Every structure is written in C-alpha cells, then in structure tokens.
Amino acid sequence: MNRDDCHGVRMSLTAALDGEREIAPADRQHLSTCSSCGRWFADMQSMAGQLHDLAYPAMRGDLWPNVKDGIGSSSRNAAEMRRLITVGCVLFVWRGLQLLVDLPIPALHPLVPFVVTVLALSFVARDSLAIETSAPELQK
Amino acid sequence: MDDIAATRACRTGNLDAFRHFVDRYQCRALAHARLLTRNEADAADATQDAFVDAYRNFASFDPGRPFYGWFYVLLRNRCFKQRSRRATRWESGIVPAPRVDPDVSAEHVDLWRAIERLPPDAAELVVLKHIEGWTYDELSKALEIPRGTVMSRLYDARQRLLNILSGETREP
Numbered sequence: 001m002n003r004d005d006c007h008g009v010r011m012s013l014t015a016a017l018d019g020e021r022e023i024a025p026a027d028r029q030h031l032s033t034c035s036s037c038g039r040w041f042a043d044m045q046s047m048a049g050q051l052h053d054l055a056y057p058a059m060r061g062d063l064w065p066n067v068k069d070g071i072g073s074s075s076r077n078a079a080e081m082r083r084l085i086t087v088g089c090v091l092f093v094w095r096g097l098q099l100l101v102d103l104p105i106p107a108l109h110p111l112v113p114f115v116v117t118v119l120a121l122s123f124v125a126r127d128s129l130a131i132e133t134s135a136p137e138l139q140k
Numbered sequence: 141m142d143d144i145a146a147t148r149a150c151r152t153g154n155l156d157a158f159r160h161f162v163d164r165y166q167c168r169a170l171a172h173a174r175l176l177t178r179n180e181a182d183a184a185d186a187t188q189d190a191f192v193d194a195y196r197n198f199a200s201f202d203p204g205r206p207f208y209g210w211f212y213v214l215l216r217n218r219c220f221k222q223r224s225r226r227a228t229r230w231e232s233g234i235v236p237a238p239r240v241d242p243d244v245s246a247e248h249v250d251l252w253r254a255i256e257r258l259p260p261d262a263a264e265l266v267v268l269k270h271i272e273g274w275t276y277d278e279l280s281k282a283l284e285i286p287r288g289t290v291m292s293r294l295y296d297a298r299q300r301l302l303n304i305l306s307g308e309t310r311e312p
Binding site for chain 1: 155158159162163166167168170171184187188189191192195196247248251252266269270271275276291292294295298301302305306
C-alpha cells in the first residue's frame with residue numbers, strides 16, 4: 001500500500017470522524033484492505049470517544065472578585081480619562097477664544113474656565129464633584 | 141439565569157448579571173488559558189483580563205451567537221499578550237500539574253497530561269474540537285486560519301496525541 005495513499009485517506013477519515021463529511025467509498029475500501037489504517041482508525045475513534053467524555057479540570061477559588069475589581073478600576077480609569085480630556089478641551093477652547101476674540105470684562109476671565117470646566121464635567125463625567133475613596137466605611 | 145437573560149441585564153449596565161458569565165465559563169476559560177500560556181499565574185491573569193475586556197466590549201457581543209465563541213477570541217488575545225509580556229515559552233517546561241477532581245478517573249488525568257504535552261496551538265485545537273465540539277468553520281473563524289489548515293493541523297495534533305498516549309516519544 002502506498003504511504004501517500006494512507007496519509008490522504010487518514011486525513012479524509014479524520015474529517016469524517018469530526019462529522020464534517022461522510023466516509024468516502026474509496027476510503028472505506030482502503031480501510032478494509034489496509035490493516036495499518038484500520039488499526040489507526042480504531043485508535044482514533046477510541047481516542048475521540050475518550051476526549052468527548054473529558055471534563056475540564058476543577059479550579060480552586062473564584063475569579064469573580066478580581067474580575068469585579070478589574071471592571072471597577074477600568075471604569076475609573078475611563079472616567080478619569082474623560083475628565084482629563086474635558087478639562088484639556090475647555091482650557092484649549094478658552095485660550096483660543098482669548099487669542100482670537102477681544103473678550104469683554106477681563107477681570108472675570110480667570111473664572112470662566114473654572115465655571116465652564118465644572119459644568120462640562122457635570123455633563124460629561126456626571127460626577128465632577130465626586131470624591132473617590134477606597135475606605136470601606138466611607139464606601140458604605 | 142441563562143445567557144440570554146444575563147446578556148439582557150448586562151446591556152442595561154447590571155454588573156452583577158455579568159457574574160453569570162464568569163461563574164459559568166471561568167473553569168473552561170482557565171483550562172484553555174493554561175494550555176495557551178503554560179503558566180498558572182499567567183493563565184489566571186489572562187482569564188481575568190479577558191472577562192474585564194468582555195464586560196467593557198459587551199456592546200459588540202451578538203446575543204444570537206454563543207457567548208463563549210465570542211469570549212474565546214478575547215481570551216486568546218489576552219493569553220498571547222501575557223505570553224509575550226513574560227516571554228514564557230511553552231518549551232521551557234513550565235507546565236503545571238493538572239488540577240483535577242479527586243473523582244476524575246486516572247484515564248482522564250492521563251489524557252489531560254497528554255494534551256498538556258502538546259504544543260499550545262495543537263492542544264488548543266484538540267480541546268476546542270473535541271471538548272467544546274466546535275466545527276471546522278467555527279475553528280477557522282476563531283483562530284483566523286483557513287478551513288483546510290484547521291483540518292491538517294487537527295490531523296497532526298491528534299496524531300501527536302495518539303503517539304503520546306501510546307507511549308511513543310517520536311512524533312510525526
């Protein structure tokens with residue numbers, strides 16, 4: 001029996017074993033005449049059966065507390081980034097206005113970015129005045 | 141709660157509903173991550189990070205498809221990142237002893253040990269095909285390789301596994 005024939009037939013039988021195709025008549029014929037492939041196919045079927053019944057190894061502990069912390073810290077990071085971008089945008093726009101337009105009442109100019117930033121944060125981050133703490137008694 | 145109800149709840153921002161997915165899939169995710177990273181700590185980190193990624197990107201999850209198929213792509217990416225970060229090489233022999241239930245048969249323990257002796261990509265294919273029952277098309281999509289490559293790699297992986305189980309040291 002040609003070694004290449006055996007290899008091709010085994011590839012094809014593997015797909016049949018996986019339920020992806022029917023066993024071709026030529027492969028069936030090959031199996032009945034090639035004892036090596038016959039043994040190989042029986043071994044493969046047996047191994048596939050064992051693998052099918054295989055359960056995942058048990059794990060100790062629970063990932064949920066760490067996952068929950070991870071989600072919390074990633075949300076906090078995203079909120080911090082949003083705040084930072086908001087403040088940056090407000091200052092940038094305000095500085096641009098100062099340079100391009102002759103704005104009235106210069107005495108109030110330092111207050112404008114502060115007020116606009118607080119308003120923008122309350123709109124964008126919705127927690128401009130929130131105080132974050134890791135102290136459990138305060139979190140309650 | 142089933143996946144559909146949990147998905148609906150997660151979409152409304154209910155973090156506790158996401159616990160359903162962690163509880164249901166953490167065991168298999170950790171087993172897959174362990175096969176890909178070959179390091180217990182890396183596997184735990186990658187699995188946790190993948191769940192965080194899943195929650196953050198939950199809007200892109202199509203509820204009409206199985207959760208684990210979608211999640212597995214995130215897990216795989218995290219495992220590769222973890223592996224490159226620590227430059228862990230599977231050949232280095234950092235293969236933890238499999239954690240198995242005391243009730244699990246010796247035959248199954250041997251089978252897990254044999255799977256863990258396969259290269260990570262081969263072990264991954266064997267587990268996804270035989271334990272998860274994925275089709276060639278699903279494997280092709282998740283692993284981003286052509287269907288024909290799935291077939292040939294799976295053939296090689298099973299041949300190696302058969303050789304390991306039959307006690308042969310020589311691999312094809």
